[in-house]
Amino acid sequence: MRTNLIRQKLEAGEPTLSTHIHSVWPSEVEALGHTGMYDYVEFVAEYGPSDLHDLDNLCRAAELHNMGSMIKIDQSLMPFLAQRGIGAGFESVLFTDVRSMDEVLECIQAARPDHPDHGGLYGVATRRNSFMGYGGSPEYVESVAGTVLAFMIEKKGAVDNLEEILEHPAVEMVQWGGADFSVNIGRPREMTHPEVVAAQEKTFKTSIKMGVPARAEIGSADETKKYLDWGVRHFSVGTDISILYSFWRTEGEKILRALEGE
Numbered sequence: 605m606r607t608n609l610i611r612q613k614l615e616a617g618e619p620t621l622s623t624h625i626h627s628v629w630p631s632e633v634e635a636l637g638h639t640g641m642y643d644y645v646e647f648v649a650e651y652g653p654s655d656l657h658d659l660d661n662l663c664r665a666a667e668l669h670n671m672g673s674m675i676k677i678d679q680s681l682m683p684f685l686a687q688r689g690i691g692a693g694f695e696s697v698l699f700t701d702v703r704s705m706d707e708v709l710e711c712i713q714a715a716r717p718d719h720p721d722h723g724g725l726y727g728v729a730t731r732r733n734s735f736m737g738y739g740g741s742p743e744y745v746e747s748v749a750g751t752v753l754a755f756m757i758e759k760k761g762a763v764d765n766l767e768e769i770l771e772h773p774a775v776e777m778v779q780w781g782g783a784d785f786s787v788n789i790g791r792p793r794e795m796t797h798p799e800v801v802a803a804q805e806k807t808f809k810t811s812i813k814m815g816v817p818a819r820a821e822i823g824s825a826d827e828t829k830k831y832l833d834w835g836v837r838h839f840s841v842g843t844d845i846s847i848l849y850s851f852w853r854t855e856g857e858k859i860l861r862a863l864e865g866e
Contacts, residue, residue, distance in 0.1 A: 605735065605743045608695045608750045609672035610644050614776060614817055619837035620644065622674065624821075625844045626652035630665035632844060637669020644672030646840060649685065650700055651676075656688060660732055663693030674698055674754065679707075683714040683725070690715060691731030696752035698779065703761030705768050711755070712774045717748045724748075752776050754819070758784035763803045770814045777817045777838070780807045808834050 613620050620643040625632050628647075636642050647654075647662050659675070666673040674696040675689040686697050699711040716724025726748050728740040733747055753774050757763060758781025769775055782795055782804055791797045811818035812835045819838040820831040823846075828839065 605747050606667065606693075608747075608752065609670070610674065610695045610752045611750055611776075613643055613672075614752065620819075620839075622646050622672075622819075622840040623842050623844075624648050624676075624840060627844050628652070628654045628658035628662065630661045633662055633665035633671070634669060637666070637671050642671060644674055644695070646674040646676060646698065647694075648676045648843070649689070650678050656692070659689060659692035659694070663732065667693065672696070674752075676700065676756075682711060686711065686714045687726055687729075688731075690726065690748060690751050691729055691733050693732045694751075696754055696777075698754045698756065700756045700781075701759060701784070702755055702769075703759045703765075705765055705772075708755060708769050708772065708775065712753060712772070715748075715751055715753055716774070717745045719745050719749075722749050754779060756781045756784070757807045758782075759788050760785065760803075763806060766807065766810055767814070770811060770816045775816060777819055778807065778811050779819045779821065779840075780804050805834075808836060812836070 610620065622642060622644045623636065624646045626648055633645050636645055645666055663673050672695045673693065675694040676698040677685040677689060677700065679701040682699065689697055697715055702708050702711065713724050714726070716722040716726060718725055718727045728738060730738050734744055754777035755769065755775055757766065757778050762769060763785070782800055783793065785803055786792055786794050786797065786800050789799055791800060794800060808818045808831070817838050818836055819840055820836050821840050822828060823842060825841070
């Protein structure tokens with residue numbers, strides 16, 4: 605059974621660094637692996653197109669370079685995508701859009717083994733995580749149960765119910781989602797609105813106080829200081845499509861200006 609590298613880091617109390625990808629090209633994952641700097645890669649399946657073959661191939665690429673892997677999934681297809689992501693080999697599932705403890709429990713149930721000790725709905729299936737067998741062995745159950753469950757805190761309901769959500773032992777990491785929260789309260793993209801700022805601070809400080817790792821999404825290393833001061837030790841930096849857009853726009857403008865100056 606493969607070691608869950610994300611869980612290993614969390615249980616050891618060590619910081620983690622990740623990045624996001626929309627692309628399903630496994631070479632992107634391999635490029636990250638060659639840097640030797642990233643603990644895991646997050647495939648943001650919620651935002652880009654993919655098929656089930658892609659999930660397997662992304663996990664293979666991560667494993668090849670001894671990196672962990674996380675999949676971010678849509679709420680509307682949550683049970684199916686959570687189980688197929690785990691079956692493909694993703695070590696962590698990031699659940700989106702939860703508003704209440706009942707919704708959090710639905711996510712946990714979908715991702716935990718159908719076993720008396722775990723009370724979940726994930727049964728026996730021949731997928732990559734069955735290790736070339738049919739599944740159903742004690743090792744298989746242990747592997748499914750070892751999946752790290754992370755949750756976006758991005759709706760007012762989740763912020764209002766934050767302490768109750770964090771108390772559940774299966775909630776192992778949280779991620780603040782300011783853009784969704786701002787829309788949810790009727791303040792789209794007003795990231796400096798007092799209610800948005802207060803909810804962000806509450807999410808991070810309460811999570812850390814209650815011993816639940818909180819991860820910050822950042823665009824560059826320059827953004828780390830505030831979070832480090834709050835005690836945050838888990839970061840995800842950049843997204844492939846945003847990195848490409850920024851490079852193309854910045855460098856293209858420079859070249860066009862140079863051409864105009866001829």
